[in-house]
Amino acid sequence: MEALLFHSRAPFPIASVLVSLLLCILLATAVNIFSQLWKQHDTSKPPVVFHYFPVIGSTITYGKDPLTFFAECKAKYGDVFTFILLGRSVTVYLGASGNNFVLNGRQSELSAEEVYSPLTTPVFGTDVIFDCDNAKFMQQKKFVKFGLSQAALQSYVQLIAQETASFFDTYTPLQTGKGNNNTGILDVPSAMAELTIYTASSSLQGAEVRRQFSSAGSRIADLYHDLDMGFSPINFFLPSWVPLPRNRKRDAAQREMTRIYTDIIAQRRLESNAANTAKDTDAQDMIWNLTNNCTYKDGSKLPDKEIAHMMIALLLGGHHSSSAVIAFALLSLASRPDIQQELYDEQVRELGPGDLSYDGLQRLKLHAHVIKETLRLYNPIHSIMRLAKKPLVVTGNSGVVIPSGHTLLASPAFSARDESYFADPLKWDPHRWEKSSAHDTTDDDDDESSGKGSNNPYLPFGGGRHRCIGERFAYIQLGVILALFVRTFHIKSVRGKAGELLTTDYTSLFSRPLTPATVAWERRGRPIDPMPWIRGYLRRYAFFHTLLIAACIFLPWWIRRPDEGVQFAALRRIECTSLPQSEDVFVVMKTGSTVLRDRLPIHFETTFKCIPDYIIFSDAAESFRGHIVNDALSYIDESIKSKFPSDFQLHDHIRDKGGSALSTNQGWRLDKYKFLPMIKGALDARPNARWFVFIEDDTAIVWSNLLRWLASHDYRQPYFFGREEKVADRPFAHGGSGYVLSNAALRHAVNYMEPRMQEYFNLTNEIIYGDISLGWMLSDSGIPLTNVWPLFQGEPPDRIQYAEDIWCQPVLTQHHMSSQAIASLWMLEQANLLHAQSADLLHRDVFNALIRPTLSHRLENWDNGRGYEQACGTVSECETLCMADETCVQFRYASGQCRLSSRVRLGVPTASKFGITSGWLVQRIDRVYGGLQCH
Ligand code: HEM
CATH class of the missing domain: 1.10.630.10 (Cytochrome P450)
Structure with a gap:
């Protein structure tokens, strides 16, 4: 009964609430309209756009088509007017003057953040x-x-x-x-x-x-x-x-x-x-x-x-x-x-x-x-x-x-x-x-x-x-x-x-x-027809064109500078000393079709002159300057490739149009997939090699050092040598620094990997670099990495931090090497072989030959790198701080911050906008490092 009463009474209060609400809205609307019609407009304020409903104001007309709304308002009120947008007063200022007034206002007067934040x-x-x-x-x-x-x-x-x-x-x-x-x-x-x-x-x-x-x-x-x-x-x-x-x-x-x-x-x-x-x-x-x-x-x-x-x-x-x-x-x-x-x-x-x-x-x-x-x-x-x-x-x-x-x-x-x-x-x-x-x-x-x-x-x-x-x-x-x-x-x-x-x-x-x-x-049916362009070019630039051809013919006679050609000619005259046990080692170089034209030529004049047995892997098969380049990705099953279509479309693209059709970045996208097939390809190519040395096209090898060092290890043991890095707390060998697998290790790894290909390609797809999945696969197979830093280096000589701990260590590899740097290191090795036949080329020797001569008191727009930081006002104060600390050998100053370091690093030039100045205490460096003896 009570429920019945309750239900029978319910509509009454709801209806009365609704009616009251409606009356309120009507009243507010009426007040709003009357106040706009009868209230005298205050001419010191912008006119307000006429609107029926308070709060809502002109929201709907503005929201539907703001530009038409502005045009209508301009016709009625001029360039400056206020309209109501969901309860807010918005004052519009139209025209170029309005743009200037609003966009060029003072920060203390106009705030963007309070509107947009x-x-x-x-x-x-x-x-x-x-x-x-x-x-x-x-x-x-x-x-x-x-x-x-x-x-x-x-x-x-x-x-x-x-x-x-x-x-x-x-x-x-x-x-x-x-x-x-x-x-x-x-x-x-x-x-x-x-x-x-x-x-x-x-x-x-x-x-x-x-x-x-x-x-x-x-x-x-x-x-x-x-x-x-x-x-x-x-x-x-x-x-x-x-x-x-x-x-x-x-x-x-x-x-x-x-x-x-x-x-x-x-x-x-x-x-x-x-x-x-x-x-x-x-x-x-x-x-x-x-x-x-x-x-x-x-x-x-x-x-x-x-x-x-x-x-x-x-x-x-x-x-x-x-x-x-x-x-x-x-x-x-x-x-x-x-x-x-x-x-x-x-x-x-x-x-x-x-x-x-x-x-x-x-x-x-x-x-x-x-x-x-x-x-x-x-x-x-x-x-x-x-x-x-x-x-x-x-x-x-x-x-x-x-x-x-x-x-x-x-x-x-x-x-x-x-x-x-x-x-x-x-x-x-x-x-x-x-x-x-x-x-x-x-x-x-x-x-x-x-x-x-x-x-x-x-x-x-x-x-x-x-x-x-x-x-x-x-x-x-x-x-x-x-x-x-x-x-x-x-x-x-x-x-x-x-x-x-x-x-x-x-x-x-x-x-x-x-x-x-x-x-x-x-x-469009066909690609751009080149003929109209060639004709247009010749018509418009005929004079320039003739000049260019003349310059190309006569330039080599006019200028003789140490360009790549001259440098290569000098390298060509140096014969490579043949070294014992070279035949036991198979070198595997990884490159890519977007970069090999720039990076391989120097290796043909240096590295590969001394290495009797090597193979080059890329993302497409081709012949380059008489050398065979193999496609590492051709070892991957189609069923695996089809799982990662967007990446492997690039591979098809290279096959159809050549490597130059890809950007360097796209070449990089494919790069990580080469690591796993490369180890299989290497084993297929030389099943009986004792050692497999994997390097990249910007890695330099000091071949004589490497051979001597490998000779002190047993290739029948499962060795995996490389410079250790970690991701997610798991070690792997950094690819660019080079890594070495003994025959025993490589056989074991390939056997382990083959039935699990899909799993490791899924991993490769998820991570950024292929050396990670290779390192993890080897570790899963039970072959741990032996870290061989500082023998294997991830940097070229000018970016290495030289100090006592690496001074007397041999250099086996260096990464991020330009053609010039590869040539310099190789010539240094050849000179060392002539003079000191059985002695290793040490970091000390590289430093003395390539870095020390370039160190000076100070260099502006130069970054020599890391160190502990101290605040100071000028470069000179920074230098004084370095001199006061007897372990310090170099300093770096930028924007009130001084960095001091006890390791020597040459570093790199920087843009002047960063205002970095670097300096070295050259005499102290000579005293400290000159006194170190290597036995
Ligand atoms: C055709 C394309 C674009 C147009 C028409 C455009 C237009 C504008 C306009 C008119 C402003 C000023 C807003 C104001 O004063 O309140 C602005 C600010 C801004 N734009 Fe763009 N933009 C475009 C593309 C881009 C792109 C590609 C980026 C990022 C790379 C970008 C990032 C920004 C940022 C961060 C601001 C805020 C700046 C500030 O408030 O100080 N815009 N944009």
């Missing part, structure tokens, strides 16, 4: 970008700029081109027509979103991150998606802790992504050897730059967590804008076959049939104008916001003051469509930029603090202290994709006509084409 910090992570004080963020921006150096950008062109070409060859919607009518339909925004994430990750983010995007078991694509959901516009207004499922996923993804990056950094650190140098693969990328190159002004290094958060910011920060811009560009081109043809002709004229290069890209002016024009008409960032921390007087004589607490909004996207700045502004016309460069700014125009150049209607990358750092990268990335697309496809609009504006989707934070936005594509 609630949105970005949960996604990027703490202590970076908008979650730290502005001075720290400006230093972080400089660090990223270092990493986007000219050299880095040049290397990215190849990486991006390779990614794009392989995407065109594998992306399913682009394969439909293959083999029959060669046409199909493509949803451009989806395709470009996928492609730009691959190109940005393989170039900016480094090999490990890129690999995770295509590795079967990796969650990185899901994590990226979950993080990206954190960029929903609603998160501008809700506190980040609101327990929405989306926010929970975002936070978990943020933690997991941070872990992925910190693991990469830790693994790289483990693998960099004692002399603190990076492996070849990470030499150029942003993680390497942030880890090794960047120190805050207070002398502190970037913590790993901050590096991880900055990498996440770079991964997500530029992706949406870039993918939207290239999608808009292609969709615009789809209704302009005339411009597609002009772009194609430009490539024929400027590049010929050759590959894209950084310099080539700079010559493609129309390509750059297509991107520039797309950024004008379809700028993906329609609103740039700041919080007014003080009342701000609007420029000019209006007397209008923007109250403190308002959010300020500038819209370069709107000014770039304004007819007072651009004729026929809604027409997509890349040629307009040939006539005018009046609105150009480059990132050099904007000193972060001055913001000059912001009084401009065309600012797709912003301006002032918050100007985008990714502009040059974006131009490279978009330029390469555009050029390759035009080379490969003709496209046609499925809907829409030439000259019609493309429909934009404004629902996410970055505007993008409304999807699906499809085009019909057709593959």
